[in-house]
Amino acid sequence: MANQWALSRDEDKFPDASNFDPTRHLTTDGQLKDRVTANHFAFGYGRRICPGRWFAEDAMWAAMAAMLSVLHMDHAKDPNGKKIEITPEFTPGIQVILKPFPCSFESVNAEREGQLRATMSLK
Structure with a gap:
């Protein structure tokens, strides 16, 4: 079993991981980094990586955009x-x-x- 907690606190990828900081997903000029979750540990590893990870990421993006446009x-x-x-x-x-x-x-x-x-x- 992989240690998800430790993986999510890798200081090289997630500086100050315990604090909520959406700006960590932005480039220096304020643009969204490319596919920040594409190979995210939450989708599994190797041959057993989730084949629907692209759909899941896009569905979450659409859902959040819809909620933020209304609420x-x-x-x-x-x-x-x-x-x-x-x-x-x-x-x-x-x-x-x-x-x-x-x-x-x-x-x-x-x-x-x-x-x-x-x-x-x-x-």
């Missing part, structure tokens, strides 16, 4: 309107999962929201 995501607010800070908590064990945390999603465009909901068959 403003932010911290949740308490009853006084003050921002609730997030303290990341994780489950213990072999599969570490981020525990749920309060957040806020607001529609930025009702027409686009309707289109997204129709596309996703949500009612």
Whole structure:
């Protein structure tokens, strides 16, 4: 079994890996690096690497682009309107999962929201 935790904290590939930093996926001129996850360890290794990794990456890109075009995501607010800070908590064990945390999603465009909901068959 490969040590996924150690692989995801390779300082040569992921400087300051424990901190959320989307800019690590950008070039010095602000462009997205080519296929940052194409040979990512999460897709497996060698002969058993996931044959659908390209589709998975493209589907995630499309899903995130659709959500970001419709939603403003932010911290949740308490009853006084003050921002609730997030303290990341994780489950213990072999599969570490981020525990749920309060957040806020607001529609930025009702027409686009309707289109997204129709596309996703949500009612």
